[in-house]
Amino acid sequence: MSLGSGKSGGTGHNLNSQIDLAGGVLILVNAYRDQLEHTLDRPDDVATGAMCRPTYSPALMDEDSLPGALSGPPPRPISAATFNQAHGVTAHSELVWRLAEQAYGEDYPAEVRPWGMTTFWVLGRCVSGLRVGPGHLLVDLACGRGGPGLWLARATGTSLIGVDWSIVGVEAASARASHFVPADRARFIVGDLAASGLPDASADAVLCLDSIFFATDRIAALREVHRLLRPAGRYVFTAPEVRTPTQPFHVPDWTPLLEAAGLELESKEAVPRQAEQLGRMYLLWLEHIDAIRAEVGDASADRLEAEARRVGPLLKSREPLLIVARRPG
Numbered sequence: 557m558s559l560g561s562g563k564s565g566g567t568g569h570n571l572n573s574q575i576d577l578a579g580g581v582l583i584l585v586n587a588y589r590d591q592l593e594h595t596l597d598r599p600d601d602v603a604t605g606a607m608c609r610p611t612y613s614p615a616l617m618d619e620d621s622l623p624g625a626l627s628g629p630p631p632r633p634i635s636a637a638t639f640n641q642a643h644g645v646t647a648h649s650e651l652v653w654r655l656a657e658q659a660y661g662e663d664y665p666a667e668v669r670p671w672g673m674t675t676f677w678v679l680g681r682c683v684s685g686l687r688v689g690p691g692h693l694l695v696d697l698a699c700g701r702g703g704p705g706l707w708l709a710r711a712t713g714t715s716l717i718g719v720d721w722s723i724v725g726v727e728a729a730s731a732r733a734s735h736f737v738p739a740d741r742a743r744f745i746v747g748d749l750a751a752s753g754l755p756d757a758s759a760d761a762v763l764c765l766d767s768i769f770f771a772t773d774r775i776a777a778l779r780e781v782h783r784l785l786r787p788a789g790r791y792v793f794t795a796p797e798v799r800t801p802t803q804p805f806h807v808p809d810w811t812p813l814l815e816a817a818g819l820e821l822e823s824k825e826a827v828p829r830q831a832e833q834l835g836r837m838y839l840l841w842l843e844h845i846d847a848i849r850a851e852v853g854d855a856s857a858d859r860l861e862a863e864a865r866r867v868g869p870l871l872k873s874r875e876p877l878l879i880v881a882r883r884p885g
């Protein structure tokens with residue numbers, strides 16, 4: 557479904573000017589509000605002017621491709637088929653990647669092409685949080701198209717197994733592997749966040765970027781991390797906390813969930829500049845939606861547009877975190 561498609565183009569120049577002049581989150585949020593107020597066909601779908609009110613409606617659930625979404629899973633889970641489309645059609649848009657590069661600036665690891673919010677800052681923190689090296693095995697859960705795990709395997713010298721429920725993501729990751737590491741150092745398999753199919757205690761470290769919140773049962777997904785890790789092995793993930801939850805799927809604090817799964821929290825750090833960078837990317841999507849549509853077709857373009865309109869205004873109410881935990885030794 558499309559919210560007000562065709563009306564966004566006229567405000568693009570103004571939005572761009574606001575980003576160039578100020579670049580601050582407040583300006584971005586105001587720009588969203590202006591854009592939303594002027595373009596919504598169905599005001600009920602989005603909280604115009606009320607930036608903290610979540611905007612899920614049952615009609616939107618199956619439309620959420622959410623590359624880079626900050627929200628928890630909706631009551632009806634997003635399907636692997638939705639991600640197949642994201643990793644397939646959408647990922648073939650050179651324009652989408654160019655806009656990501658523009659939005660994230662020098663912090664953007666272009667070679668990685670993350671399907672999420674991974675920056676050089678995040679990659680650096682992953683290196684220090686995972687503490688792995690040659691001879692170790694890193695497991696990347698919900699690896700998507702594999703970029704962040706492959707970059708980290710190359711940087712640290714580990715072997716890598718990536719797991720994702722999207723066959724299209726797994727195939728894309730497999731095809732990219734040799735650009736980063738020798739063939740025998742990386743493989744990718746289809747599996748679930750809560751059921752990877754890998755043996756007990758086989759991983760020296762586990763990674764999960766911008767994905768754990770898609771698990772319908774978060775504790776089951778964290779228990780899978782615990783099962784996979786060797787004793788004292790470390791787990792690094794990125795996910796938001798919603799300080800004032802208004803939906804059952806919002807997570808105000810990941811710590812009790814980690815503890816329920818038998819994991820110990822080591823650190824939580826705010827990911828810097830995320831709201832500003834992601835907000836800028838969403839505005840660029842909206843500004844260039846017609847050109848994106850020409851590259852990826854209506855279904856994918858509608859999903860990107862719906863995400864930008866729905867998630868963008870909520871960015872201020874979520875705290876993006878990089879969290880390090882460990883299995884007790």
Ligand SMILES: C[S@@+](CC[C@H](N)C(=O)[O-])C[C@H]1O[C@@H](n2cnc3c(N)ncnc32)[C@H](O)[C@@H]1O
Pocket residue numbers: 622623624625636639640669670671672673674697698699700701702703704719720721722725747748749750764765766767770771772
């Ligand atoms: C936003 S992408 C992040 C991909 C990758 N971690 C990255 O940063 O580039 C979310 C990924 O989670 C995967 N995913 C969502 N729910 C899943 C589940 N229950 N089991 C396995 N993978 C899942 C999707 O297929 C998608 O590849």
